[in-house]
Amino acid sequence: MNMKRISIAFLPTLALLPLSAQTKITLQADQAKERINPEIYGHFAEHLGRLIYGGILVEPGSQIDNIRGFRTDVIGALRDMKVPILRWPGGCFADTYNWRDGIGPKQNRPSIVNIHWGGVTEDNSFGTHEFFDFCELIGAEPYVNLNVGSGTVREAAQWVEYITSNNPSPMTNLRKENGRDKPWDIKYFCIGNENWGCGGHMTPEYYADLYRNYATYCGGVKYKIAGGPNVDDYRWTEVLMNKTQHHKFLMQGLSLHYYTFPGRWEDKGSSIVFDEQSWHQTLRHTLRMQELISKHGEIMDKYDPKKQIGLIVDEWGTWYDVMPGTNPGFLYQQNTLRDALVAGINLNIFNNNADRVKMANIAQMVNVLQAVILTQGDEMILTPTYYVFKMYNVHHGATLIPMNIQTQDYVMGDQKIPMVNASASIKDKTVSVTLCNLHASQSTKVEIDVTGFEGKTATGQIITGEKITDYNDFGKPEMVGLKAFNVAKPKGNKLTVEIPAKSVVLVQMK
Missing domain, CATH: 2.60.40.1180 (Golgi alpha-mannosidase II)
Known part of the structure; x- marks a missing residue:
């Protein structure tokens, strides 16, 4: 050696x-x-594949044991794992999502086509109220992603008001009409998602200006997170930090997305059939997370030497070819011992960078990519990654x-x-x-x-x-x-x- x-x-x-x-x-x-933020051990639930429908929610008419439509076995497993925070509704789906489609009586909610993930019809039966209900059931803090790609500043500001306001106002009244008297307790909002890609194919200069516009009008948000770079796009980080440096009240976090896969993007390889060379290569690519955190951190340090702005790694995990016979847009893959090592390595890296990394969210919670839980009918299995998160919960809120x-x-x-x-x-x-x-x-x-x-x-x-x-x-x-x-x-x-x-x-x- x-x-x-x-x-x-x-x-x-x-x-x-x-x-x-x-x-x-x-x-x-x-x-x-x-301090190691518990939020480093966060999760992600997007309207994608069988994550929400058939994953955390039972199908209509199902005899599977549930609480208000949420699978009891999934709730119990997630509570036992101690999920600190859950990101929703995306992902790419967030930048096609109009929050008004997901409130009110379910029979009156309009359907849309999920253009990013499988082209299936989304009936919006899981919306704002259902998300916060699920977070309460599993004991997780909510983290909401606002629509910048196809939405408007007014739309985002009204959603924030609907969720957080306790003052007499049209959005407060609307929330009460829909059955929720008190506002929800929420700290984290992200303004946009992958705006360099599916969130609008924007330049960093354009997004930075747009972000400042959105952040200005999203009152009531305690912790605003800007859509960050695509892997090693260090110029994106430079521009965002530079354009917000004199307006620190506008941004408390900057996101980073990085996925691990053993091969090329076009041929990522099987999730269950691989040799030691692929194992080694996957772990080597995982270790690159440290390089990305260090280099983006160096840029952030120039503008924020006191590390008051958190690096938010709100999408990470393995990404392989989908399991044979499944919808390519549903991103369903199995989860082996290799994924357990990927999870352990990443979580160790996040811990060791606790001075800058304040949140991370594995992609995704159930039935999608590096899921901690898989479901099939009335069956549920816990993946190797699930057990890593359960093992590592000793670090929640501990001192590094x-x-x-x-x-x-x-x-x-x-x-x-x-x-x-x-x-x-x-x-x-x-x-x-x-x-x-x-x-x-x-x-x-x-x-x-x-x-x-x-x-x-x-x-x-x-x-x-x-x-x-x-x-x-x-x-x-x-x-x-x-x-x-x-x-x-x-x-x-x-x-x-x-x-x-x-x-x-x-x-x-x-």
Whole structure:
């Protein structure tokens, strides 16, 4: 195995190791100060495929157990996973959505064609009231995406008023007529979505001016998020930050979208049939998230050195070819152990950038892309990604522990990536370390040294499988889940643990 050195301020650093060692982690618990926002563990629900209809909602006349039409099993699983925030209604769908189509008696709501996702008819039976009802049922904070691509400033301002206003006004009265007396408690609104693409194919200069116009008239919004760059479009970030720098009350967050796929966009590959080379390449592409956060962060630092504007990674996850026989516009894919590693890596990266990353939303919640839940009729399965989110909820609201990592490289041909990816936090006198062993076949001994903390006991959990292609399927025993993991007792402030290949592990010291 080859070795390399990467040094980034405040983030885990990788350094050369002697060949006799494998992985060493130094945790600086006495320097922990940055809070990890629970919103980093957010989710995304777009009107796409079977996410809402047949995913979180039962079909009309269905005998599936439900609460006001929402699947009881899905509600229970999401509450158990502890979803902190949910983004809606898109995505590309948001920039064709008129909120007035989704209020009032359902039988009176007009239908539209979902031009972005499958060309199917959207009956708008899931709208504003239903979204907030679902958020309350699963215990999640709502995050609404306003329509800039095909909407108007007046339309957006009225929707904000409808949702947030408690003053006598036409929109307040309309909301009350539709059965909701009090305004909803909401903090986050995004003004537009992918406005460089499906949200209008705008230039950054045009969008920046338009954003300022929308933000000015969207009173009542506590946290305004601007539509950010397409992956590595650093000029977009530069323009947005420059044009809003003297109007900081207009923008509190800037979004970033980045998807992981192993091949080319035109041939992304199967979600369940792949070899180790594809596994390695997928994880290598996932690690690019750190580069994007760092480079966009450097631009943001020029205009916002105090980091008052959050980087909002509100679309991330794997994107493969759809499962054979399914509607190409529904983006339905399976979810293997590979996706568990992708989730663990990304969440570790977000944790380690907690000073700038204030929210992230995996795409998407149910039956779409890297879903945490899949449904089929009355059956529901929890994916490997679900178990990663459940494992990592120990980081919600915890304090980030800076760390140094010394690890070997995982080499495949002429490409290499660090073998171990990790993050750590402290909360309630407990140190939690989440570790990903990216290697498909080789375990690694990890030596953890904690400064400023002495653990007396240690426990662990693990997510892994027999094969890199293992996944959970309907009507079959679960192949990838969350299991207890034996950890030796700490020796003062030191702990040694053997991390199996292709695994995500949580180690906690108290």
